[in-house]
Each structure stands twice: as C-alpha cells, then as structure tokens.
Amino acid sequence: xxxxxxxxxxxxxxxxxxxNECEVSNPCQHQCYNLLGSFMCQCDQGYELNRDRVxxxxxxxxxxxxxxxxxxxxxxxxxxxCVCPDGYQLQGTRMCQDIxxxxxxxxxxxxxxxxxxYYGGFRCYPRNLCQExxxxxxxxxxxxxxxxxxxRAVAHSIVYKYMSIPSDRSIxxxxxxxxxxxxxxxxxxxxxxxxxxxxxxxxxxxxxxxTKTGNKILQQTAVHSLDRASAALAVSDIPWNGPIGAVRxxxxxxxxxxxxxxxxxxxxxxxxxxxxxxxxQVVMMEAAGENxxxxxxxxxxxxxVKHTQQIILAIQxxxxxxxxxxxxxxxxxxxxxxxxEYTRQLASEKISAVFTDFxxxxxxxxxxxxxxxxxxxxxxxxxxxxxxxxxxxxSFNTVSKQTxxxxxxxxxxxxxxxxxxxLHYEFPPYATNEIGKVSxxxxxxLGHGALAEKSLKPVIPKDFxxxxxxxxxxxxxxxxxxxxxxxxxxxxxxxxxxxxSSAVAGVAVGLISKPNPEHPSEIxxxxxxxxxxxxxxxxxxxxxxxxxxxxxxxxxxxxxKIPGLPLKIVMEAIQQATVxxxxxxxxxxxxxxxxxxxxxxxGPVVETVCVPISKRARFVGPGGYxxxxxxxxxxxxxxxxxEETFSVFAPTPxxxxxxxxxxxxxCKDDQEQQLEFGAVYTATITEIRDIGVMVKLYxxxxxxxxxxxxxxxxxxxxxSALGLEVGKQIQVKYFGRDPxxxxxxxxxxxxxxxxxxxxxxxxxxxSIAVGTSNSQASNSS
Numbered sequence: 001x002x003x004x005x006x007x008x009x010x011x012x013x014x015x016x017x018x019x020n021e022c023e024v025s026n027p028c029q030h031q032c033y034n035l036l037g038s039f040m041c042q043c044d045q046g047y048e049l050n051r052d053r054v055x056x057x058x059x060x061x062x063x064x065x066x067x068x069x070x071x072x073x074x075x076x077x078x079x080x081x082c083v084c085p086d087g088y089q090l091q092g093t094r095m096c097q098d099i100x101x102x103x104x105x106x107x108x109x110x111x112x113x114x115x116x117x118y119y120g121g122f123r124c125y126p127r128n129l130c131q132e133x134x135x136x137x138x139x140x141x142x143x144x145x146x147x148x149x150x151x152r153a154v155a156h157s158i159v160y161k162y163m164s165i166p167s168d169r170s171i172x173x174x175x176x177x178x179x180x181x182x183x184x185x186x187x188x189x190x191x192x193x194x195x196x197x198x199x200x201x202x203x204x205x206x207x208x209x210x211t212k213t214g215n216k217i218l219q220q221t222a223v224h225s226l227d228r229a230s231a232a233l234a235v236s237d238i239p240w241n242g243p244i245g246a247v248r249x250x251x252x253x254x255x256x257x258x259x260x261x262x263x264x265x266x267x268x269x270x271x272x273x274x275x276x277x278x279x280x281q282v283v284m285m286e287a288a289g290e291n292x293x294x295x296x297x298x299x300x301x302x303x304x305v306k307h308t309q310q311i312i313l314a315i316q317x318x319x320x321x322x323x324x325x326x327x328x329x330x331x332x333x334x335x336x337x338x339x340x341e342y343t344r345q346l347a348s349e350k351i352s353a354v355f356t357d358f359x360x361x362x363x364x365x366x367x368x369x370x371x372x373x374x375x376x377x378x379x380x381x382x383x384x385x386x387x388x389x390x391x392x393x394x395s396f397n398t399v400s401k402q403t404x405x406x407x408x409x410x411x412x413x414x415x416x417x418x419x420x421x422x423l424h425y426e427f428p429p430y431a432t433n434e435i436g437k438v439s440x441x442x443x444x445x446l447g448h449g450a451l452a453e454k455s456l457k458p459v460i461p462k463d464f465x466x467x468x469x470x471x472x473x474x475x476x477x478x479x480x481x482x483x484x485x486x487x488x489x490x491x492x493x494x495x496x497x498x499x500x501s502s503a504v505a506g507v508a509v510g511l512i513s514k515p516n517p518e519h520p521s522e523i524x525x526x527x528x529x530x531x532x533x534x535x536x537x538x539x540x541x542x543x544x545x546x547x548x549x550x551x552x553x554x555x556x557x558x559x560x561k562i563p564g565l566p567l568k569i570v571m572e573a574i575q576q577a578t579v580x581x582x583x584x585x586x587x588x589x590x591x592x593x594x595x596x597x598x599x600x601x602x603g604p605v606v607e608t609v610c611v612p613i614s615k616r617a618r619f620v621g622p623g624g625y626x627x628x629x630x631x632x633x634x635x636x637x638x639x640x641x642x643e644e645t646f647s648v649f650a651p652t653p654x655x656x657x658x659x660x661x662x663x664x665x666x667c668k669d670d671q672e673q674q675l676e677f678g679a680v681y682t683a684t685i686t687e688i689r690d691i692g693v694m695v696k697l698y699x700x701x702x703x704x705x706x707x708x709x710x711x712x713x714x715x716x717x718x719x720s721a722l723g724l725e726v727g728k729q730i731q732v733k734y735f736g737r738d739p740x741x742x743x744x745x746x747x748x749x750x751x752x753x754x755x756x757x758x759x760x761x762x763x764x765x766x767s768i769a770v771g772t773s774n775s776q777a778s779n780s781s
Contacts, residue, residue, distance in 0.1 A: 029055045031678075042678040045736065046078030049750060071096050087120035094740070103263070134158065137318070138228055223248045223259065223273055227311055234319040239326045241521075241563055243319070244283050245311030246275040249304045251292065256300055258307050272300050272556075276308030279521075281564025288454040291502075291552035294578055298571055305567060339384055347376045362478045362534065363433055421460045423470045425449030425485055431477040432534075452485040452506075454555040455547035456493070459500040465606040465647075468498060478534045480508040486547045486555075487588060494592050497599035504554060505584040506547030508532050509573045510540040513562060521563045528573055530580045546577040550585055553578075605656040609646045613742035615667050616644075618702045626666055634658045675734050680751065683732045685724060693719050695732065695746065706732065710747040 021039040022032035028041035043049055043056035050057050061080040062073035069082035084096035091097040101107045101122040102115035109115040109124035116123050130142035133150045134157075137143045142158045144151035226246035234243045250260040250268035257264055265271065270292050275284040282305060289297065354360065354368045425448050429436035452472065460468065470492060472485035483506035490504040510532035516522040529536055537543055543559040558570075611619045620627055627638055636659045637649040648663075650656035675681070675697070686703045687694035692711065694703040708716050716722060724730070735745040 027054050044078060045677070069094050085120060130158075138224060138231070140224070141228070226275055227315075230311075231315045231318060234315045235322040235324055237324050237327050239329050242277070243312050243315040244275050244277050245308035245315070246273060246284075247304050247307045247311070248273050249300045251289075251296065251300065256303055258303065270297070270300060272297075272304060274301060274304030274308060276305045276312070277564040278309075278312055279564070280305050280309060281566060282558070282570050283560055283564050285556060285558040285570075287553070287556040288457075289548075289553050289555070290458040291549055291554060293552045294574065297553050297556075298574060301570060301574075302567060336384075339380065342383060343376060343380060346379055347372055365535070421453070421457055421468045421470075423449050423453035423456065423472060423485065423489060425452060425482070426471070426473040427477065427481065428473070431474040431481075448482045448485070451545065451555055451557050452482050452489060452547075455486040455506055456489050456500075456504055456554070458554045459490075459502050459504055459549065460493075461499050461501070464498065466604060468493070479532060479537070480506070480545070482506070483508055483545060483547060487584060491588060491592060494595040497596040497603065499595050502549040502551065503585055503588055503593075504547055504549055505581050505588060506545065506555070507577050507580040507584060508537070509542070509544040509546070509577050509580075510536050511542035511544070511565075511569065511573070513541045515562075523562075523566065523569070526569060528569070528576050530576055542573070544573045544577065546574065546581065548578075548581055550582060602652055605650045605653050607648045607650075607656060607660070608641070609648055609663055610644055611646060611667060612644060613739070614737050616742045617704075617744075619646075619663070619667055621666075621702075630659060630662050634662065677734065677736050680731055680733050682729050683746070685726055685728050685730065688719050688724065688726060690718060693724055695730070697732075697734075704744045704746065706746050706748065710749050713749055713752045 018034075018036055020034045021027060022034045026032055027039070030044045030047065031042040033040045033042060041049060041054050041056075046059055046061070047056040048059050049055070058075070058077050060075050062069075062075045071085060071088070072083050074081050074083055082090060082094050082096075084090055087099055088096040089099050098117070098119050099106075100117045102109075102117040107115040107122050107124065109122075112127055113124040114127050116125055128136060129140075130136040133148050133154075134142035134144050137157075140159060144154055144156055146156075223246040226244070230243045230245065233240050248259050248265075249270065249272040250257040250265055251270035252260070252264055252268050257268070260268060269290040270287065271289070272287040273285070274282065277283045282301070285301065287297070292300075350372045351369065354365060354372070360368065425445050426441075427445050427448070449472070456470070470489045472489060474481045474484075486504055486506040490500070493500050494503065508531060510529040511526060512529065513523045513526040516524040526541075529540070532540065532543075541560070541562045542565065543557075543561075545558070546553060546556045548554045558565075558573075618626070621629070631637065634655050635651055636655055639647050639649075641647050648656065648659055650659055681697050683695035683697050683706070685693045685695055689705070692705050692707040695706050696703050708719065711719060711724070712722055730748055731751055732746040732748050733750050735747060737744055
C-alpha cells in the first residue's frame with residue numbers, strides 16, 4: 001500500500017510500509033519473527049540455525065559433556081534420551097538401576113531352585129547344592145562319606161560361603177569387590193565374571209589357590225553357626241552334655257516361619273532365636289519384635305523348640321555313625337574332705353546369718369562376707385599348716401557355693417548399635433563401688449546396650465526426621481541395669497518430645513531350682529523371682545529379661561545356667577514378666593503418660609527447602625561456596641534429597657530462622673524470569689578465563705560461563721583472540737537452561753551473521769516484547 005502526505009515545504013512524500021515476511025512467505029523452517037525492514041528465524045528447542053539463518057539442524061546433545069548418560073546416550077531430533085542395557089531399567093532420566101527379577105517374581109526358576117539376582121540378570125540354582133557322592137550335612141556344607149571309595153580322590157567337604165556384592169553398584173562391570181559376612185571376618189576377595197560362560201559363575205583369584213566358585217546363600221547364618229558348633233563337639237572326643245540345636249523363627253503376616261530367608265525376615269515382625277537341648281528344653285533365647293502379642297510369642301517359642309529337636313536327632317545320629325570315644329575329664333584339683341568339713345563348721349552358720357539379714361545392702365553384705373572369709377582362711381591355715389593356699393581357697397568356695405544355692409537371682413543388661421536410633425550404654429566401675437580404668441566400650445556394655453536398644457526401637461516413629469541417640473550411664477547397679485535403661489530411655493524419649501507409639505518397660509526374672517537327686521538334669525522344685533538383684537543373678541539358674549509395651553513384647557533375652565529349662569518354666573516366666581511389666585508401666589505413667597506435644601525450645605529443627613533447577617546453581621554457588629558459607633555462619637547442615645529438594649538441619653530454631661533468611665535472599669525472584677527463549681541480550685564481561693568468559697545480563701545476577709565454542713564462528717583457544725576484556729559489553733542469545741543442571745545457556749556465535757537483530761535491554765522493561773511471533777498479527781502495518 002502506498003500513501004501520500006504533505007511535506008514541510010509543501011512537497012508530497014511517499015510512505016512505504018514494512019512488509020511482514022513471516023505472513024507473506026514464511027521463509028523460516030520453524031519460527032519466524034518479523035522485524036522492521038527484515039525478519040528473524042528461530043529454531044525450536046533442541047535445534048540450532050544453519051549458516052543460511054533460515055533452516056534448522058538438530059543439536060547433538062550426546063556430544064556435550066553435560067548430557068552424558070550413565071550407560072548410553074541416544075540422540076533424537078530435537079531431544080536425546082538415555083538407554084540402559086538388558087537387565088536394567090531407567091531410574092529417572094539418566095541413571096540405570098538393576099531389575100531384581102527374583103524380587104519381582106519375573107524369573108523362571110522352578111520350586112526346587114532358588115533365584116539369585118545379580119547385576120543385569122538372574123540365575124536359578126538348585127536348593128540342594130550337594131551332588132553325588134556328596135551328602136548335605138548343613139545348610140551350606142556337603143561332605144563326602146569316608147566309607148565311600150570314590151571319596152578318596154576328591155575333597156572331603158565343600159563349604160559354600162556367604163558373600164555380598166555392594167548394593168550401590170548400578171552399571172555392569174567386569175570386576176566386583178565381594179566381602180565375606182561377619183561369619184568369615186577379615187576376608188576380602190576379588191571376583192570377576194567368567195568370559196564366555198553362560199552360567200555366569202564367579203571364580204576367585206587367590207594367591208596360591210586355583211579357581212573356586214562362589215554361591216549366594218539366602219538364609220541367615222547365625223543359627224547355623226550354633227548347629228555346626230554343636231555337631232563339631234558331638235563328633236569330637238571332648239566331653240559335654242549336648243548336643244543342642246538352634247533355629248530362627250519369624251512372623252510374617254500372621255504366619256510363623258522357621259529359618260526364614262533374608263527377604264522374608266525383612267518383613268517379619270518377630271526375630272526369635274531359640275537354642276534347645278534334648279527333651280525339649282530351652283538352653284538360650286533371644287528375640288526382637290514389634291509389639292508381638294504374648295500368645296503369638298509363646299507359640300513361636302514352642303514351634304522353635306519343636307524344630308530344634310529335629311536338629312538334635314540328626315546330630316545324635318551323626319555322632320553315632322562317627323563312633324568317637326569321649327575323653328574322661330580329670331579334676332585338676334580337689335580339696336581334702338577333712339578340710340572341707342572343718343571349713344563348713346567354721347563358716348556355714350556365719351554366712352547364712354549374713355544372707356538372711358535383710359538390713360544389709362550390697363556394700364555392707366560384701367564387707368561382712370569378706371570379713372568371714374579372711375577369718376576362716378586364717379583358722380584353716382592354723383589347723384592345716386602344710387596345706388596349699390589353693391586348697392584353702394577351694395575348701396572355702398565349696399562351702400560358700402553350697403550355702404548360696406538357696407538364694408538366686410538374675411541381672412538385666414543392654415547394648416549399642418549405630419543406626420538411625422542408637423542407645424549407648426555405659427557401665428563405669430563406680431556403679432558397683434569399685435575403682436578402675438574407664439576405657440573404651442567392652443563386650444559387656446555392647447551386649448547390654450543392644451538389648452535395651454531392641455526394646456525401644458519398635459516404638460520409634462519411622463518417619464521421625466532426626467537421628468536419635470539415647471545415652472544410659474549406670475550410676476549404681478545391683479540388679480537389672482539394662483531394663484532400667486529401657487525404662488529410663490522410654491521416659492527420656494517422651495520428655496524430649498519424641499512421638500513414640502507407646503511407653504516401654506522391662507523386667508528381669510530369675511530362677512532358683514532344686515535338681516532331682518536321681519536325674520540331675522531334671523528339676524524337682526523351683527521358684528521364679530521377679531526383678532532380681534545382682535547377688536540373685538550371680539547364684540541363680542536363669543537370667544530371663546523381657547521388655548515391651550502394654551500391648552506386646554519388643555525384646556527378650558534368656559541366659560540359662562543349668563543344662564536346660566522345661567517349656568513349662570519358660571511359659572511361666574513369660575507370664576510373670578508380663579504382669580511385672582504392666583505394673584512398672586503403671587508407675588511410669590504417673591511420671592509422664594505420653595510424649596510432650598512440642599520438643600524442647602533448644603531442640604534441633606529440620607525443614608525441607610524446594611529449590612527449582614533454574615535457581616540451583618545460585619543456591620549452591622560456585623564450587624559450593626554459598627552452601628559452605630551458610631553452614632559456617634548459621635551452623636546448619638544441608639543434605640540433598642532429590643534434584644529440587646534439600647533438607648536443612650539446624651541445632652536451634654534461631655539458627656533455622658537465620659538459614660531461611662539466607663536462603664530466601666540468594667533465591668529470591670529477580671529479572672531472570674523475564675528472559676525470553678531465543679531473545680538477544682546485552683551481557684557484561686566480569687572475568688576472563690582460558691575456557692571462556694564469565695558474563696552477567698543484569699547487576700544482581702550470578703555470573704555464568706560463556707564457553708569459547710560459543711564466542712565466535714571461528715575456533716579460538718583464548719577469549720583474548722577476539723579482543724574481549726573485563727567490563728566490555730557483548731550481545732548474546734538466550735537458549736534457556738540446561739534441563740539437567742539448571743545452568744543458563746548463552747551463545748554469541750549464533751549472532752555472527754548479517755541478519756538484523758534487536759537487542760533487548762533488561763533495564764528497560766518496556767523493551768521486553770520486541771518482534772511478532774508467526775502466530776500473531778503484525779502490529780507494524
């Protein structure tokens with residue numbers, strides 16, 4: 001359209017309007033923007049302009065180091081994707097994770113085979129690993145009978161050891177580090193897959209040994225160690241009163257399982273280990289449960305004892321076949337009968353008087369017994385001047401033990417493990433009125449703390465955002481210090497505001513028994529004692545410790561000091577401990593009945609912060625500078641949960657408030673949201689580096705790198721080749737942010753063409769909308 005207007009001197013001038021090329025011919029392959037007197041082509045994301053400035057070509061993201069996939073990158077038109085090898089599935093967009101065919105039940109193993117998952121596949125192995133002429137003697141041992149002539153030319157036995165591959169590996173590798181479990185401690189061996197072997201077995205490279213194969217056993221191994229030790233003693237010439245058998249009992253969805261697999265135990269609400277002797281007697285018990293009902297627990301004990309008898313019969317049959325004669329034990333020392341009788345006359349009544357005097361406490365009773373011992377030893381030496389000092393001590397100990405047999409009780413204890421919930425148990429010497437070196441944690445403290453920790457762990461909320469450490473220091477002890485740790489730990493958790501599901505209490509039950517004179521292994525009469533003292537534990541026949549809530553049982557440990565306990569006594573002990581436990585809980589509820597609704601004012605705080613990918617680089621800072629500064633100034637600890645979520649732990653609420661202000665300041669919204677994809681902006685150089693220049697598009701922006709490859713059409717080794725220097729302004733094109741790390745993508749190279757462009761100035765907000773998209777009508781005509 002041609003128009004006419006009158007000039008300033010009366011002449012007529014013609015007006016030539018702009019031609020909208022985007023509407024007339026649309027010369028661009030993707031998007032077209034009309035400019036005054038020209039036009040500009042823009043490619044979709046994942047494409048870049050060719051040299052003709054009109055057509056677009058695909059960007060090969062797989063050639064960029066920032067787009068590296070964990071296994072393999074596949075470039076596609078306008079995008080890229082990551083793929084994983086067979087046996088793996090994509091985790092997120094870039095990582096590969098092994099598919100556990102055994103867990104997802106996608107394997108094709110038969111019922112007589114067990115499925116073994118490994119990285120990238122699975123294998124089916126026969127459950128009975130023993131082949132002719134070997135016979136199976138235990139869960140992972142095959143023995144070739146000595147009576148078989150074929151066995152003379154082969155190994156006597158084959159043991160399949162328990163191995164574990166680190167679970168954090170996610171990409172197939174030729175070499176693995178495999179470490180034996182605690183049963184075979186201090187053993188680290190290197191395995192690799194046999195090349196060209198479809199079976200996929202491992203072979204072991206050990207100096208001085210040949211090739212060996214490894215297999216993964218799926219069951220727990222602790223109880224099998226007891227059974228193997230029992231069998232070894234049974235076939236040896238060492239005299240003992242065995243054999244014993246041990247089993248593990250689990251409870252999964254109301255069903256009791258004997259010797260469950262590791263996978264089954266992961267979902268079990270009960271972990272009970274029972275060691276039994278002949279005639280269905282209990283030798284030892286240890287259990288951890290999630291509020292297991294009393295009737296269910298009793299049923300599990302009976303079931304475990306029943307299955308131990310099968311193991312005992314098998315070991316007895318094995319011992320009968322071996323026909324090994326036991327050695328006759330010889331007593332190394334025995335006191336003279338006349339000396340023993342004289343000692344009894346001197347000390348028996350005095351000792352009885354001390355132990356029947358209830359006005360004594362532990363210290364005064366020990367002092368009285370010590371006085372009697374010294375006086376009696378002096379009189380014995382006068383009567384028997386030629387006697388050996390050991391003979392004098394033996395005679396006195398014999399009398400003391402006989403006197404103490406009528407008074408017996410047990411002591412309770414606890415232990416420690418590093419987990420999300422920990423209980424540290426300390427037993428210094430002054431707790432028992434003694435002096436000594438206070439050193440590192442010993443075996444007793446570890447074992448006692450483990451029991452107290454198992455007692456409290458089931459009531460700890462699984463979604464609690466803190467790691468909890470309960471410290472139990474015994475200040476005075478004359479009884480059940482571990483059960484006191486469980487009770488005190490429960491009160492401390494509620495007072496600290498930890499939302500435990502229920503209060504926990506524990507009690508120790510002891511036993512005084514009278515053996516049958518004709519059959520010493522049988523109990524003729526007995527008495528159960530509740531909440532035993534230290535002296536009752538020392539001279540008693542049982543240390544039965546049980547903890548739990550009003551609903552059920554959380555932990556149990558029973559140490560038996562006689563050949564075995566009938567099930568009748570065990571059931572009575574469980575019932576007696578349950579009654580005492582509820583009484584203790586009633587007393588505890590008077591002090592504090594439920595957790596405090598709020599934690600202490602000086603307690604720690606945990607918050608979750610969401611940081612968009614576009615702001616993650618600013619949040620972290622160059623080399624993690626902002627995070628280190630935040631932690632140094634406020635004392636908080638920051639850990640990443642996922643790509644956009646961070647967990648902030650602060651020691652106090654005030655520290656959390658400071659951290660939140662700091663995070664809000666560095667992540668606050670700014671002009672970055674106004675940046676338009678494909679627009680051209682003026683950037684200021686703030687730093688010159690060998691690999692490129694650091695630039696800013698606006699004053700409060702964190703500088704970003706403009707790589708040498710994006711500075712010019714020509715290939716350069718240093719920005720100085722282009723005459724660039726700090727403070728100089730250049731035009732760059734904005735291509736959004738990297739979807740993987742959130743970094744801003746800028747380019748100066750794409751602007752090195754004669755096509756006209758309009759530079760957007762961020763300081764002038766009115767200049768944001770420049771040009772017209774192909775989908776809109778031109779406003780310039």
